[in-house]
Amino acid sequence: MHAEDRKIIHVDMDAFFASVEQRDNPALRGKPVVVGGERERGVIAAASYEARKYGVRSAMSSVLAKRKCPSLIFVRPSFEKYKTVSCQIREIFFEYTDLVEPLSLDEAFLDVTEAKKGKPSATLIAREIKQRIKEVTGLTASAGVSYCKFLAKVASDVNKPDGLFVITPDRAEDFLNELDIKKFFGIGRVTAEKLNKQGIYKGADLKKMEQGELIRQFGKAGAYYYKIVRGIDDRPVVPSRERKSLGAENTFLTDYVELDDLTEQLLKIEAEVWRRLQRSQSYGRTLTLKIKFADFEQITRSRTVADLIKTEEHLHRLAHDLLKNELPFVKGIRLLGLTISNFPHEEKGPVQLTIEF
Template sequence: MTRKIIHIDMDAFFASVEQRDTPSLRGKPVAVGGSSERGVVAAASYEARRFGVRSAMSSRVALRKCPQLIFVKPRFEVYRFVSQQIREIFADYTPLIEPLSLDEAYLDVTENRQGIKSATYIAKEIKARIFEKTQLRASAGVSYNKFLAKLASDHHKPDGLFVITPSEGEAFTEVLSIDKFHGIGKVTAEKMHRLGIKTGLELKEKSETFLRTHFGKMGSYYFQIARGIDDRPVEPDRIRKSVGSENTFEYDLETLTELEEALKPLIEEVWKWCERTQIYGRTVTVKIKFSDFQTVTRSISSSLLIREKAALEKLAIDRLREPFSKPVRLLGVSIHNLEDTRPHEGQQLTLFY
């Protein structure tokens, strides 16, 4: 059976929530994040993006691009609440929901709770219900696999809806720039350019052996997606070995203060997943990629589960304070050695007195 997959992506989510809740911000360039010269933009409204302001950009550069930029402190508890409202709408249609972050998720609606045959109709209905419930706009991509559904949701942002049918998938990827392929980052794209691969068609012309030689096991994945093939299912209850978040910065960060500010939204993203799933870990790893693309990881393990955000933040930021001498282009934080703390059937509950 051909799958029917929807990818929902909220438009400029954090910034849109702030504009919704503060009417004076509507129609103005807004950045969520630290306003100090050493702060970092966590999210930018579409009005700010027109000036070239992007997430993970330093506040200093953002203000240079858009002097009238308005900075707003993030309110993650509000974003989590709105995200839960949106998830409840998803659940009215399918139990097969794979959240990727607070503002995006995959839905498999091949067989759905409403008995609706058209995934496009479901996507339209979900978009309308999200706006009715939250006054926020979402973009939706509809296709027969996750890779193409993700590409489709990006195609007509903001407030977009785009469909890629099984007969259109391969042709759609052929004309797409490699830089637009979800899952192919900047460094991999640059390597592909050096190999003469700049479009989906040029990727498709390479053999699987060639791609595996240059990109290892990911070569097989690139071989498949160039043909519009992606067999990954929507996995609502994946057993994970780790959970993490990372950002590549538009401009290299050089000071410890900048790095700490850039790491905090990533810590928040990881922690909200731990709180939502009640899955916690014992090992914290910080990933640092320098301007020359050298990558190092710094880890520390605890004998006990890390069950407080403050503990996670301290352990992660302490890893940054080890000496480094080069500008940083990417930061990431992850938690490993996970343990599900939710009570399961047959498990004795602990009583606290």
């Protein structure tokens, strides 16, 4: 297969940590929110788009962030929650391809050249993935589509937030020629400043530099710069094949406290988990129930069994027992979630399906 025949998607969640906090706490929506410590030596882990308007960015010191935006709201990070949402998003990716390369909790590359679902284009797949993420998590994502990882990564940043940008092979050269050096993934601030001092501000300027000169100045990175400015990036999407968990959850429009109401809602979540188990043909031994109350207190309860959870009846019985064991509920519940984990090491790897385009 020619490199330009590949179909690569880069999905990047929008202000992920901060967006999760705003989703779960309506009082934070529309306000400048950062995830991180407010202490003197604190560092910002994520900033909402409202905070970014003031110049607040991730990795910025909390002191400087507060100076830029005195009304800034600090939220302590909840990484277990972010991991749970990340797993939900990962399961959506697996609906379309097994070639998923996570870069972090909030972004990943997908190779959809031979996708599981019969969509005619990677662009349509990316649009559907964005829609599925919104439906399942209530969050927005931005996606970039191209024939290589570098261009897909750059493209996902073009129309943020909630963006979708496509760079086809015939548009790549013009796009790269006009691209600001500072926006080249892999060229950091110090390198960009060094290039600017040499009169290099855009891709077209960088393309004029000889490969030998780039290597002399920047070592191995110089060879990388020489290739990417020409749209050459043959790196494959390397999937992470180890499945650590699989689950689903739902945030309710109203708070529930009665067992009948909660059971009805839990059945819907069980059905989604079972659908994902069957699709992935992955079965684990541990079931975890997550309960989030109206005051945002969150608890989890788990049960590990000797045999794999391989029937819908087994899943239902375990989930119902975990829920009943917490009775009575003295405050309303706004979210329930179920996660399967503890998969056997001998689990078979995924099978790549092919379709005609």
